[in-house]
Amino acid sequence: MLYVSTRGNAPKLGFEEAMLAGLARDGGLYVPESWPQLSPDEIAAFAGLPYEEVALRVMRPYLGGAFGEAEFLDILARAYAGFDHPARCPLRQTGPNDWLLELFHGPTLAFKDVAMQLIGQMFEESLKRNDRRLTIVGATSGDTGSAAIEAFRGRAGVEVFILFPDGRVSEVQRRQMTTPAEANVHALAIDGDFDDAQARVKDMFNDHAFRDAVGLAGVNSINWARVLAQVVYYFTSAVALGAPHRPVSFTVPTGNFGDIFAGHVARRMGLPIDRLVIATNQNDILHRTLATGAHRRAAVRPSMSPSMDIQISSNFERLLFELYDREGPAVAASMEDLRRAGGFELPQGALGQLRDGFDSASASEAETAAAIAATWHETGELVCPHTAVGLHAARLRRGDPEVPMIVLATAHAAKFPDAVEAATGQRPALPERMADLLERPERLTRVPNELAAIEAVVGGERVA
Numbered sequence: 001m002l003y004v005s006t007r008g009n010a011p012k013l014g015f016e017e018a019m020l021a022g023l024a025r026d027g028g029l030y031v032p033e034s035w036p037q038l039s040p041d042e043i044a045a046f047a048g049l050p051y052e053e054v055a056l057r058v059m060r061p062y063l064g065g066a067f068g069e070a071e072f073l074d075i076l077a078r079a080y081a082g083f084d085h086p087a088r089c090p091l092r093q094t095g096p097n098d099w100l101l102e103l104f105h106g107p108t109l110a111f112k113d114v115a116m117q118l119i120g121q122m123f124e125e126s127l128k129r130n131d132r133r134l135t136i137v138g139a140t141s142g143d144t145g146s147a148a149i150e151a152f153r154g155r156a157g158v159e160v161f162i163l164f165p166d167g168r169v170s171e172v173q174r175r176q177m178t179t180p181a182e183a184n185v186h187a188l189a190i191d192g193d194f195d196d197a198q199a200r201v202k203d204m205f206n207d208h209a210f211r212d213a214v215g216l217a218g219v220n221s222i223n224w225a226r227v228l229a230q231v232v233y234y235f236t237s238a239v240a241l242g243a244p245h246r247p248v249s250f251t252v253p254t255g256n257f258g259d260i261f262a263g264h265v266a267r268r269m270g271l272p273i274d275r276l277v278i279a280t281n282q283n284d285i286l287h288r289t290l291a292t293g294a295h296r297r298a299a300v301r302p303s304m305s306p307s308m309d310i311q312i313s314s315n316f317e318r319l320l321f322e323l324y325d326r327e328g329p330a331v332a333a334s335m336e337d338l339r340r341a342g343g344f345e346l347p348q349g350a351l352g353q354l355r356d357g358f359d360s361a362s363a364s365e366a367e368t369a370a371a372i373a374a375t376w377h378e379t380g381e382l383v384c385p386h387t388a389v390g391l392h393a394a395r396l397r398r399g400d401p402e403v404p405m406i407v408l409a410t411a412h413a414a415k416f417p418d419a420v421e422a423a424t425g426q427r428p429a430l431p432e433r434m435a436d437l438l439e440r441p442e443r444l445t446r447v448p449n450e451l452a453a454i455e456a457v458v459g460g461e462r463v464a
């Protein structure tokens with residue numbers, strides 16, 4: 001299996017190289033040349049298997065020999081050993097045919113762990129084998145950074161630099177990034193918002209001299225391996241509820257479009273998904289895109305679901321590539337319009353296909369709080385604000401009541417205790433294993449929103 005850039009102007013790479021590179025050299029994102037298919041029989045056979053075994057079967061066609069089967073099962077076992085639930089990503093029923101897919105049983109209490117723990121293991125294996133060293137840089141709206149730091153802390157061959165928007169992440173999120181003591185971990189607080197952080201990371205990748213000098217690697221959801229790891233739980237949850245013999249629907253709290261793109265991939269591989277609902281908070285560029293056909297960014301408005309305070313959804317480019325019939329230059333032109341003019345219009349055909357494949361809804365701050373409160377009163381569950389955005393959207397876009405609706409529960413309520421307490425009067429407690437997080441000493445570097453200054457910090461630390 002080879003990977004091509006969405007902008008059509010970068011070398012094709014195998015799985016391992018695409019994973020280690022992150023962003024393609026033409027500024028595009030790597031996607032597989034074609035979508036492997038799983039037959040209904042193959043999907044039906046997932047029933048009752050351990051999560052790791054399903055992961056092997058779903059991911060195997062994409063690996064192209066990068067890892068042997070036994071070796072990859074070993075990697076999977078190590079990646080998910082730290083999850084505190086035997087199902088790894090369990091379902092919880094919240095209504096007659098309504099379900100939460102709990103993706104927060106990993107070390108940092110958000111779904112990012114599902115992919116990042118696996119990436120950490122795959123990187124280590126790959127670097128060891130090739131005797132290479134890399135500098136990982138990532139931008140985070142909160143959860144990616146803590147998951148990346150948790151996945152790479154103390155690992156040989158990697159330095160990790162995470163840029164997060166100063167003052168715009170929750171205290172738990174910040175402390176998960178600033179309290180690890182390992183010398184290879186660097187938390188950088190940037191004077192800007194998430195889109196600034198993500199733009200500076202992309203700038204570093206597009207500065208090819210710098211990129212080569214420090215051996216830059218990216219683990220944002222622009223990294224194909226992350227998206228791929230997330231495809232697995234669409235299969236495990238759907239099969240648990242009767243797929244492929246009946247279809248299921250998903251609602252996905254969405255920011256960078258990585259998680260929901262994984263759902264799209266599962267569908268392309270043969271999983272019968274009825275509705276795939278994009279749920280956004282008040283930063284609703286994707287909802288507006290479906291409604292109006294114009295993909296136009298607006299200013300980011302901080303919300304109680306900060307991991308979705310995004311107006312440039314990087315992975316939307318992967319979908320665009322499909323909607324444009326895999327024409328890289330057309331994707332490049334639209335992305336240039338987004339960068340220069342703040343947006344672009346989708347051609348009619350592309351918009352029609354987008355609307356055929358997806359539904360969308362957005363939740364205001366008041367609606368998010370109301371969904372947290374309603375869930376608490378109706379089910380006794382405390383949900384995080386991102387999950388609440390999903391619950392709100394799922395209610396609006398429910399569709400056929402016979403079709404199970406699975407809402408992705410993307411973080412643990414204790415990661416956002418203030419918002420949850422304000423909505424319910426209940427303060428969610430951190431799990432025992434991180435009870436002392438608020439007392440551990442913090443370590444961070446403040447940086448301006450300027451490429452040269454950030455490169456000096458990243459390059460300097462790397463040399464030192």
Ligand SMILES: *Cc1c(COP(=O)(O)O)cnc(C)c1O
Binds near residue numbers: 144253256307387410
């Ligand atoms: C990252 C994140 C999201 C958004 O996921 P995308 O893949 O960026 O769309 C939603 N909820 C939580 C808790 C997150 O950490």
